[in-house]
Amino acid sequence: MKTINAAAISLTLLGGAPAFAESSVISPNGSRPNVSGAPQNFTGAVVVQPLSGANDHIPASAGHVTFAPGARSAWHTHPAGQVLIVTDGVGWVQEEGGAKREIKPGDVVWCPPGIKHWHGATATIGMRHIAITGTVGGKNVDWMEHVTDEQYSAR
Ligand code: MN
Numbered sequence: 097m098k099t100i101n102a103a104a105i106s107l108t109l110l111g112g113a114p115a116f117a118e119s120s121v122i123s124p125n126g127s128r129p130n131v132s133g134a135p136q137n138f139t140g141a142v143v144v145q146p147l148s149g150a151n152d153h154i155p156a157s158a159g160h161v162t163f164a165p166g167a168r169s170a171w172h173t174h175p176a177g178q179v180l181i182v183t184d185g186v187g188w189v190q191e192e193g194g195a196k197r198e199i200k201p202g203d204v205v206w207c208p209p210g211i212k213h214w215h216g217a218t219a220t221i222g223m224r225h226i227a228i229t230g231t232v233g234g235k236n237v238d239w240m241e242h243v244t245d246e247q248y249s250a251r
Contacts, residue, residue: 123148133161133169137239139248140167140216150231157236158228163187168216168248171240173209176230180205180215187223189215196251199223214243 133142141164148158155176160183171192180189182203189205190196191213198218199205207213209230217223229236 137170138167139242140164142167147226156228156230158226160224160226162224163217163222165217165220165222168243169214170242171212171214173212173238174207174229175209175232175235175238177209178207178230179228180207181226183224183226185223186218186221187216187225188218189213212240219249
């Protein structure tokens, strides 16, 4: 312990440069065009506002996703999992074999790696969530079949 402290002090006295020399980057609101959810991966009107991409330090991307009433993702899995932070409206999330669960603003959902699930708005109220999705080898999602109207409206 004493040795580490002494080394840290001597580095400070020598004016040692920090290990990370990158500068802060501000990505201004309005500089990242919205993207429509691709029809093969979503049902209904879905708009994604990109927030940040994966990088070597934080291998996860983030986006703010808006689902119109009735809109939802297709079934899918994430190789490194996903965190959903609900910011507006009322939504549903369901994993395969489980019940449909209601999510509201302030709720935070953890979707573990490899677990098949979907998320979206309720039938009558739209929903927005921030999605933070881990990336493995440049990939963050494996898309599957659409959520049928029967599955979506089931309890
Ligand atoms: Mn997901």
